[in-house]
Amino acid sequence: MHHIKSLGSFLLITAMAWNLPVQAGEVEVTIEKYEFHPPEITIKKGETVRWVNKEKRQYHSVWFEGVDTLAPEYFFPDESYERTFDQPGDYPYRCGPHEKMRGVVHVTDE
Numbered sequence: 001m002h003h004i005k006s007l008g009s010f011l012l013i014t015a016m017a018w019n020l021p022v023q024a025g026e027v028e029v030t031i032e033k034y035e036f037h038p039p040e041i042t043i044k045k046g047e048t049v050r051w052v053n054k055e056k057r058q059y060h061s062v063w064f065e066g067v068d069t070l071a072p073e074y075f076f077p078d079e080s081y082e083r084t085f086d087q088p089g090d091y092p093y094r095c096g097p098h099e100k101m102r103g104v105v106h107v108t109d110e
């Protein structure tokens with residue numbers, strides 16, 4: 001997973017250096033020790049958030065209760081969950097099996 005993160009940074013720096021518009025990107029949130037890092041993020045509409053499970057053994061899920069009736073499947077260490085946000089708004093979420101794990105995605109209208 002580290003190489004993907006590094007590649008993202010490289011592309012961002014390259015785009016800035018050439019003064020090109022940065023493409024709608026992907027933002028990473030890691031899950032470790034029963035917490036989302038960072039728990040609160042702001043993205044632009046059309047961007048994708050990827051949650052990466054960096055635990056040693058523990059599974060988690062990312063459940064947008066206000067949007068989805070059913071909790072999604074768990075994902076395990078080294079697996080990830082992705083979601084693209086096309087509508088501006090505030091999207092709180094939690095982990096299905098661990099109610100105290102919470103985060104929020106703020107989506108701006110660019």
Ligand SMILES: [Cu+2]
Pocket residue numbers: 034059060061095096097098101
């Ligand atoms: Cu969890």
